[in-house]
Every structure is written in structure tokens, then in C-alpha cells.
Amino acid sequence: MAGGGGQLKVERAKRGKASKRKKMKRIGFHLDMTPLVDITFLLLTFFMFATTLAAPQVMEMSIPPEIVKQVEVRESELMQIFIRDDNKLFYAKGSDDPQPIELKDLRALAERENLMPNVRNRLITSLKISDDATYDMVIKVLDELNLAEVKITEEIAKELDENGQPKKRERRFTIAPMLEEDIKKLAEL
């Protein structure tokens, strides 16, 4: 393409010397865009390789502040989810014995339990995680529980409170430390 550019210059120089009559014929004019394209492509490739389109996102968490006084909780309103050291999941209602559960069933469980008539919108979910569980599993479980919230919020908004406004979902969720007795119970399963 460099040859093309050189040629154009020669032509232009000739025209400058030639009579003004020829100028009338030149309705359009050619601009050699090769260097422009060169540099534009260079920049384009640089920006294409430098950008990361998959920006990280965040998952919001809130943890209870340091416990000063014990909070009394009704057993019927409590559901515990355990992640054992081998990443196996268990759940327990109240002080029942933990039951094994698969990750894929967790969303359905959370939806069902949160919408039970007797504990509707009052159920406290407590997630207990073993120190040896992987962070990946924890995020998977939190993700499933967050996904369950969509349906729960929807179902609860269908009901109306005394002012005729749709009810608001009050999520009660906490990450609690795993107790010695929990570890013992889970080890037997």
C-alpha cells in the first residue's frame, strides 16, 4: 500500500504545475487512509485485548454483630443448614437430627420451609459451615438460598397486610459458628 501513497504524491505534484482547467474535473479527491487505518487497527487490537468484558460482581452479606446477650429463638422457627468438612449438605428443623440434602434440592427446600403457614415469613435460616468446607461450596449454597428468595418474596407479596399493602419479605438469615455438638452429630451421618 505504501506504493499507492507514493504514486498519489507524484500525481498531485504534476497537477499543481498543470493548468487550472483540470481542477474542474476533480469533483472528489482521494485521501490516502493507509496510515490512519494502520494506527486505528493497532489501537483497536490493543483495546480489544486489554479489556475484560466479564467484570466481577458481588454478593451482599450481613453478619450479626458480636453477640453480647443470647437471643431466644423459638425452635419451630429455626432451620439450620450445615456444610460438613467433605462439602456434604445437611439440614435440620429446630433441634431435629440433621438430614442429608443435595445442593440441587436446596432451593426447593428453602422455598417450601419459608412458605409453611405456621412459620411464614418468620423462619430463621442459620447456616453452619465447617472450617474445612471449600469456599466454592459456601458460595454455591448462598447462591441457591438467594435464588429461593425470589419466589418467597413473590409469594409473600401476594398477601396483603392490614393497610391493604402487599406484605414485605423479612429475611432472617445468619451464618453461625459450628458447635462441637453439631460436628459430633454430623460425623455420625
Next chain:
Amino acid sequence: MAKVKKKRLGFVIDMTPLVDITFLLLTFFMFTAKFKTEAESEQKFVIKRPASTPVDTALMPDKDLAIIKIAIDSATGDTSYYYELINEADRQAVWQRLPNFTPELLSKHQLNVSKEALNDLVLSTRVVRPSTKFAIDADKNLRFKWIAEAMDILRKNRATMFNYVTDKKQ
């Protein structure tokens, strides 16, 4: 006429549409480009983030953010805590509150810290700017103990709202 034909060694392509489209793409990529922060260019590890379902509202806050990174060093294989602050003025203020502060430390945008030092840093950050948001950016293969300890430090410093940094699930 014969003379003219001889001169046409090369041929001309109309590059206007090509330039049009290239500029369009160039401007798009220029505006969407986000560059590595100085802290990220200093770090010697890659964090494999866990994946979570994409939510439109859950984007990384880009102002007044403190990031606790828990990563496995790619060379040594050791896990440790790293601390970053996005706000430059706050970063300098917090760094100056370190017990072992030296002026050289100011040029480091990311600190490799122990658990105790992390606690001091979080406390200093809370003092300098209480509205700072915290984020935990940890490798997905780590044991939860590392994250639980970081969460405990946040809890002790009354930063009970924080974020987990994740990747979008494909």
C-alpha cells in the same frame, strides 16, 4: 493512455467503510476499557473466584472500597491475606497508621498481611472513613476457615455488611 496504464502499479481500495467501522469499534472498546489498578499489577497471584448467578444490581462498588484478598501465591503455594483500598487518600491515611510504617510502604498499593495486621488495617479503615464498604475476594479452592477468620475480623470491627466478590455464572 498507455502511459497512464503503466503508472498504475498498485490499485486503490476505498477504505472509508473500513475506517468507519474500525473507528466505531475503537471508540467502543476505548470507552468500555477498564484498566488494572496499580494494586492488581503488583500482585503475584490469580484469584479463581467462585461463580454465582448474575444479578444486575450486584456490581462491584468502585468508590471507598476495601478489599480483603485471600489468595494462594502461584510461586510458593502459600495462602495469605492481602489488603487493598480503592480510595487513594484513605489508603495513605490508613497506611500511615500502621505500627511499622515506613515512607517506602506508601508506594505499595497492596499489602500482604498477617491476621493481626489485617485487624489493625480494618480498624484503621473504619476510623479513617466509617462508610467504607468491605469486600472479600477469595479463591474458590480455599478452606472456609480463611474466610471465617476474615469475617470474624470484620465482625469485631463492626463492619457487619460486606460483599463476597464472585464471577458471573456462565
